[in-house]
Amino acid sequence: MRFLHLLKGDMKFQFRYGIYFIYAIILIVYGVAIHMVPEAWKYRLGLILVYSDPAALGMFFMGALILLEKSERALNSIAISPVTVDEYILSKLGSLGLISTLVAEIIALQCELGNYIWLGISVFFASCLFSLLGLLVGSLISGLNQFVIATVPCEILFLLPPIVYLFITPQKWMGMHPGIASVEVVMQGMGGVANLWILLLWVILLYVVTRSFVKNMFIRIAI
Amino acid sequence: MDKMITVNNLAFSYTKRPFVEDISFEVGKGEIFGLLGPSGAGKSTIQKILVGLIRNYDGSVIVDGVESKKHTNAFYQNIGVDFEFPSLYEKLTAKQNLEFFGSLYSNPLRDWKELLEEVGMLEAADKKVSGFSKGMKSRLNFVKALLHNPQILFLDEPTSGLDPTNARIMKNMILKEREKGKCIILTTHNMEDATELCDEVAFIVDGHIKAKDTPHNLIMSRGAARVTYSYLENGKEQNRTTLLSETGSDEILHSLLRTNQLRSIHSSEPTLNDIFMEVTGRSLV
Numbered sequence: 001m002r003f004l005h006l007l008k009g010d011m012k013f014q015f016r017y018g019i020y021f022i023y024a025i026i027l028i029v030y031g032v033a034i035h036m037v038p039e040a041w042k043y044r045l046g047l048i049l050v051y052s053d054p055a056a057l058g059m060f061f062m063g064a065l066i067l068l069e070k071s072e073r074a075l076n077s078i079a080i081s082p083v084t085v086d087e088y089i090l091s092k093l094g095s096l097g098l099i100s101t102l103v104a105e106i107i108a109l110q111c112e113l114g115n116y117i118w119l120g121i122s123v124f125f126a127s128c129l130f131s132l133l134g135l136l137v138g139s140l141i142s143g144l145n146q147f148v149i150a151t152v153p154c155e156i157l158f159l160l161p162p163i164v165y166l167f168i169t170p171q172k173w174m175g176m177h178p179g180i181a182s183v184e185v186v187m188q189g190m191g192g193v194a195n196l197w198i199l200l201l202w203v204i205l206l207y208v209v210t211r212s213f214v215k216n217m218f219i220r221i222a223i
Numbered sequence: 224m225d226k227m228i229t230v231n232n233l234a235f236s237y238t239k240r241p242f243v244e245d246i247s248f249e250v251g252k253g254e255i256f257g258l259l260g261p262s263g264a265g266k267s268t269i270q271k272i273l274v275g276l277i278r279n280y281d282g283s284v285i286v287d288g289v290e291s292k293k294h295t296n297a298f299y300q301n302i303g304v305d306f307e308f309p310s311l312y313e314k315l316t317a318k319q320n321l322e323f324f325g326s327l328y329s330n331p332l333r334d335w336k337e338l339l340e341e342v343g344m345l346e347a348a349d350k351k352v353s354g355f356s357k358g359m360k361s362r363l364n365f366v367k368a369l370l371h372n373p374q375i376l377f378l379d380e381p382t383s384g385l386d387p388t389n390a391r392i393m394k395n396m397i398l399k400e401r402e403k404g405k406c407i408i409l410t411t412h413n414m415e416d417a418t419e420l421c422d423e424v425a426f427i428v429d430g431h432i433k434a435k436d437t438p439h440n441l442i443m444s445r446g447a448a449r450v451t452y453s454y455l456e457n458g459k460e461q462n463r464t465t466l467l468s469e470t471g472s473d474e475i476l477h478s479l480l481r482t483n484q485l486r487s488i489h490s491s492e493p494t495l496n497d498i499f500m501e502v503t504g505r506s507l508v
């Protein structure tokens with residue numbers, strides 16, 4: 001019950017702080033771009049947009065939310081409430097994951113990517129991965145500028161490889177990368193289900209690490 | 224057992240150097256316990272231990288029947304914290320903030336309308352917090368701490384930033400909570416508030432309790448009341464102070480009294496701040 005309230009609250013803040021609005025704008029811009037490119041490019045562009053939407057944006061939005069909660073000290077109120085660290089993280093992942101997945105599906109439909117169910121699952125987990133990265137960095141940092149700088153290596157490590165992957169000869173081992181695993185699921189659907197496990201493994205690993213950082217962030221709040 | 228908080232031989236430090244040491248006190252239902260001390264004394268640190276945010280302490284800290292380091296999350300159902308600084312979502316309205324934070328607790332909630340009304344903020348319920356003045360944010364923060372009807376309240380400088388009328392209203396509300404049997408920990412630099420509200424205060428300096436007693440006892444046992452008077456001498460105003468217990472031997476005062484030459488006279492008890500300085504050698508404010 002508490003978790004649902006938390007989730008509802010998170011979605012409300014995301015709405016109030018304009019994140020849904022930004023997503024709406026992005027959908028319009030992407031929509032125009034998709035209709036302007038040659039038919040032959042559509043598929044690859046679609047893959048890139050679908051993947052970079054939870055990735056580049058999700059991580060950034062998550063960081064912005066955490067920094068806001070820190071600077072407004074709403075985090076303090078949560079830290080001394082019955083909300084657990086797990087509930088806190090999962091609510092953030094769930095709320096951002098839902099909107100990311102929705103946006104990705106709309107883009108996918110426009111590009112006729114197919115495999116929509118697998119795509120949704122893949123994007124949701126990819127969104128969790130990047131949200132966790134944003135949460136991890138956000139838990140350590142308090143300024144927006146520092147945050148932007150700190151996310152650059154994360155974007156290079158996690159966002160770039162799957163994009164490059166679309167333009168080179170694929171090798172099997174590359175599928176160990178969480179981003180490439182995610183893109184493979186989108187491309188292969190059911191056939192790429194092994195990649196989904198790899199992605200999930202990454203999410204769980206990162207969850208464990210991020211959890212300890214968030215716990216520390218709760219402890220450090222000023223009282 | 225009506226003790227809500229029992230602290231025994233508490234010790235803790237952020238570093239290798241000893242910091243908080245040898246802290247023991249008890250707070251019962253319907254009692255207000257004041258933590259007074261200069262900045263950096265360790266008041267917040269002690270509160271963080273009490274609310275279970277710091278767990279690697281030594282000694283024993285029983286809060287609401289639970290050893291604080293072993294608490295589960297249900298522990299927080301019964302704790303309310305009024306932070307020194309606003310801890311609210313600025314882009315949400317007062318009402319939305321209260322609804323959200325209230326929804327995180329499973330206790331029956333108090334009527335937020337009544338509480339806002341009491342602090343004089345009902346008209347502002349649907350306005351965004353970002354547009355509030357400092358005092359309005361303080362009042363909303365206070366209401367938020369009471370909303371889930373916790374039995375233990377931590378109030379950190381609750382009246383700071385409030386005008387005298389609103390400070391009075393809030394102090395009355397705090398006293399009402401005490402009457403209802405709440406256990407309250409008050410941290411403040413405001414000696415008048417502490418004297419008026421606290422059943423017991425502890426002077427904290429460098430992580431140690433330097434004195435602990437009722438404000439009345441501290442003032443009466445340590446300090447001495449004084450008489451200050453003024454008069455004209457060669458056209459210039461002079462001030463003199465003498466202990467109330469020694470007025471009988473103050474010849475100047477006597478002659479001034481006999482010749483109706485006093486311009487002013489008043490007695491003053493030492494304030495808690497005077498006592499604090501006397502006991503700890505440091506100023507509070």
Ligand SMILES: Nc1ncnc2c1ncn2[C@@H]1O[C@H](COP(=O)(O)OP(=O)(O)OP(=O)(O)O)[C@@H](O)[C@H]1O
Nearest residue numbers: 220237238242260261262263264265266267268269
């Ligand atoms: N997380 C931390 N890590 C290391 N040192 C800390 C930490 N938090 C506080 N301190 C140090 O512990 C000391 C006590 O701080 P504390 O916040 O308990 O003081 P305080 O009595 O609440 O002061 P104030 O009246 O300013 O609120 C300070 O010297 C502070 O620098």
Ligand SMILES: [Mg+2]
Nearest residue numbers: 223266267268
């Ligand atoms: Mg403090």
